Amino acid sequence: DTGVSQNPRHKITKRGQNVTFRCDPISEHNRLYWYRQTLGQGPEFLTYFQNEAQLEKSRLLSDRFSAERPKGSFSTLEIQRTEQGDSAMYLCASENNEQFFGPGTRLTVL
Amino acid sequence: QKEVEQNSGPLSVPEGAIASLNCTYSDRGSQSFFWYRQYSGKSPELIMFIYSNGDKEDGRFTAQLNKASQYVSLLIRDSQPSDSATYLCALEKNNDMRFGAGTRLTVKP
Numbered sequence: 001d002t003g004v005s006q007n008p009r010h011k012i013t014k015r016g017q018n019v020t021f022r023c024d025p026i027s028e029h030n031r032l033y034w035y036r037q038t039l040g041q042g043p044e045f046l047t048y049f050q051n052e053a054q055l056e057k058s059r060l061l062s063d064r065f066s067a068e069r070p071k072g073s074f075s076t077l078e079i080q081r082t083e084q085g086d087s088a089m090y091l092c093a094s095e096n097n098e099q100f101f102g103p104g105t106r107l108t109v110l
Numbered sequence: 111q112k113e114v115e116q117n118s119g120p121l122s123v124p125e126g127a128i129a130s131l132n133c134t135y136s137d138r139g140s141q142s143f144f145w146y147r148q149y150s151g152k153s154p155e156l157i158m159f160i161y162s163n164g165d166k167e168d169g170r171f172t173a174q175l176n177k178a179s180q181y182v183s184l185l186i187r188d189s190q191p192s193d194s195a196t197y198l199c200a201l202e203k204n205n206d207m208r209f210g211a212g213t214r215l216t217v218k219p
Contacts, residue, residue: 042212098156
């Protein structure tokens, strides 16, 4: 257990539905990252926050994806109008000088 | 060219042998380099990081970095079956992390 928690751990949804995931980082860590990982690939960077500020977003992040970290603590990642191609493991990582990953949320879009 | 390239494997070594995992990268501005281990169905765990040319040792693990050749490697000495996992190479530039696809290592008893 790295101290980073993610909820839910699994989510199955129908295409077209909206989903929201939550990440609770290690409390003293300022930076929080979101990644997506599919089978046989490494994690792909989606976005990251320094405290409550979203400093970078990947070109992979379409306008259906939005992330927030309103108080600089937990973060949410929302996917609107889900598509089957969104099926993946969504990983959150918390960083001071090293990144610690949460257990991930596995999304399956039917 | 991918930003971070790794041989997908599988790499198979006998128990007790040295496992050598390699990674090349394209961005010369990359600042720090990381090796993560990922067991099947689990999230990545940091093994070690390196940012200066040369070797860095931590227990059975040695990371080697050669910025001129844009090459970073991980050696695992006295490999154990419990080392069987996918090893991910990652680099960081300006707080932006990029991962390779990983090399699958199998250590046979």
